[in-house]
Amino acid sequence: MIDHSSFLTIEDWQVLHQRDVVKAANWLLGKILLTNIKGSITAGRIVETEAYQGPDDRASHAFQNRRTQRTETMFGPAGYSYVYLCYGIHNMFNVVTGPRDTPHAVLIRGIEPLVGTEIMQKRRKMDALEPRLTSGPGSLCQAMGIERSLNNRDLTSSESQIQLLKEESQEVFEIVASPRVGISYAKEWIKTPWRFRIKDNIWCSPAK
DNA sequence: GAGTAGATCGGCT
DNA sequence: GCCGATCTACTCG
Numbered sequence: 017m018i019d020h021s022s023f024l025t026i027e028d029w030q031v032l033h034q035r036d037v038v039k040a041a042n043w044l045l046g047k048i049l050l051t052n053i054k055g056s057i058t059a060g061r062i063v064e065t066e067a068y069q070g071p072d073d074r075a076s077h078a079f080q081n082r083r084t085q086r087t088e089t090m091f092g093p094a095g096y097s098y099v100y101l102c103y104g105i106h107n108m109f110n111v112v113t114g115p116r117d118t119p120h121a122v123l124i125r126g127i128e129p130l131v132g133t134e135i136m137q138k139r140r141k142m143d144a145l146e147p148r149l150t151s152g153p154g155s156l157c158q159a160m161g162i163e164r165s166l167n168n169r170d171l172t173s174s175e176s177q178i179q180l181l182k183e184e185s186q187e188v189f190e191i192v193a194s195p196r197v198g199i200s201y202a203k204e205w206i207k208t209p210w211r212f213r214i215k216d217n218i219w220c221s222p223a224k
Numbered sequence: 225g226a227g228t229a230g231a232t233c234g235g236c237t
Numbered sequence: 238g239c240c241g242a243t244c245t246a247c248t249c250g
Contacts, residue, residue: 066242075242077235086235104232106243123242154243198242 020059020131023048023181032094032113037120040113041067041212042191044122048181053161056135060127060150064220066196067210070119074202078119089168090119097178099167106154109162126151128219151221190215
């Protein structure tokens with residue numbers, strides 16, 4: 017099993033701070049998501065993301081700059097977590113991107129488990145190490161112990177319970193784009209290919 | 225394997 | 238009062 021101390025801090029945060037959320041969604045692929053919940057450390061490699069382009073994007077909670085208590089974190093600085101509850105059951109984890117007051121976010125849809133897989137399985141009540149463990153936004157949050165209490169946390173701080181890091185050796189991979197799912201209400205955006213995955217990675221949900 | 229109902233609750237109209 | 242950036246279990250075959 018990989019030791020989590022082999023992960024490195026990310027120096028190049030420029031990609032997250034700049035305006036292009038699609039670029040940010042691609043850049044996040046291959047990065048490491050780590051949680052430390054009361055000493056239980058789990059980590060995984062991000063293999064699937066979706067871009068949500070704030071004010072212009074009907075599929076985004078911040079469409080037309082809708083600013084409420086819930087969406088407020090998206091208007092904050094990049095590199096923070098945006099966690100919300102969906103369907104009354106599932107937590108969804110996003111990385112806030114873009115300049116302050118530009119409410120862009122990238123939904124993390126799948127990770128490849130690397131550290132603390134036993135803890136993940138326990139949280140998911142699963143015996144086997146199979147894709148169902150961490151593929152899909154709700155599932156990966158459950159596996160990593162991400163709840164709404166982890167909303168608006170600094171992902172770049174080594175003090176945080178939830179952090180973004182990178183691997184020492186970054187492997188080269190191909191990226192496949194496809195339309196986003198679960199946004200049938202956002203008519204003109206249904207076809208926009210803003211869902212990104214690492215090609216042929218088994219920890220992704222099937223591409224359409 | 226494909227298709228679908230039911231779960232469950234906060235946010236917003 | 239409606240409904241969602243989903244998941245699971247159950248049906249049918």
